Amino acid sequence: MAFASSSRVRINNLLAISRISNAFRLFSTTPSRPDFHFDTHHFVQRLEREGLNRAQAEGIMSAMAEVIDESIRNMTSNMVTKAEQEKARIHHYTQQVDFAQIKSELQLMEKNDLAMIKAENDRLMNDIEKLKQRLREEITRTQAGVRLDLNLEKGRMREESSGQELKIKEVDTRIEQEIAGLRTTIQASKATTLQYLVGFVTGCSALLMAYMRFRA
Template identity: 55%
Template sequence: MYKVDFAQLKSEIQMLEKNDYTMMKSDISKLTAEVDKLRQKLKEEITRAQAGVRLDMNLEKGRVRDEAGAQMLKVKETNAKIEAEISNLRTQMESIKFQILQYMIGTITGTGALIMAYMRMFK
């Protein structure tokens, strides 16, 4: 009588183990499928994020390029203004040099005339 009970108990335990194994296998399959879905979603999200970052980077590059062009234009305008101012200053310097030369010639001529007049007086 005890042998029969052990045999029946053994078969019940084996059946329960088999059922548990089947349920675990089913759960593992479900979890694997869910993990695969999540992995795919993650890949898609990463791809979208990378595309967004690339777009932002390209927009930023364009903005920086435009800003650099505007700065270069301002530098060229400033350089042109400086060149014009230098040219004006050179013109003024030449004009002042010419005026000084005129005054010197006038002064030398006047001094020479006074010296000649002085020499004539005392001759």
């Protein structure tokens, strides 16, 4: 009796599920899948043995098939999702590994670049020091050449100044000689003129005395 009661409860539950499934099919836009994952004929016969008619048994069978199919689809979806998650995790791990490798390569490249830059900087500093040394030597040679030229120019100017002073002295000497000659000539001219005047005055005096004597 208890078994019949429990069977009746299960049948009522299945009928309720069937009615809900049928109502859902009325409002659903997606057609139901025809694939079944159990022996539907055997299940219908068992329901008929429980006291259901053919239509009720098939309705319950369809509802159960849809529930089972939906459960299987959900399980498959979850499995796919887990697989995708695993794939994403593997991809993320691969990206992390790739990133670590890239980071290592970048660090190695950075070290190599720094070493190359340091070597290039050392070479440039060495070249700069060589250029500074060459410039200092060139400046020293130039200063020595300028000093030599200045000394030579000073010597030449002193020689020219000495020559000019000598010429000036010669001109002064010649002028003094000319002046002395002019003085001598003037003195001689004065003496000659004085002698001429004395002679002239003497002659005039003699003539005047002779004239006065003649008048007397």
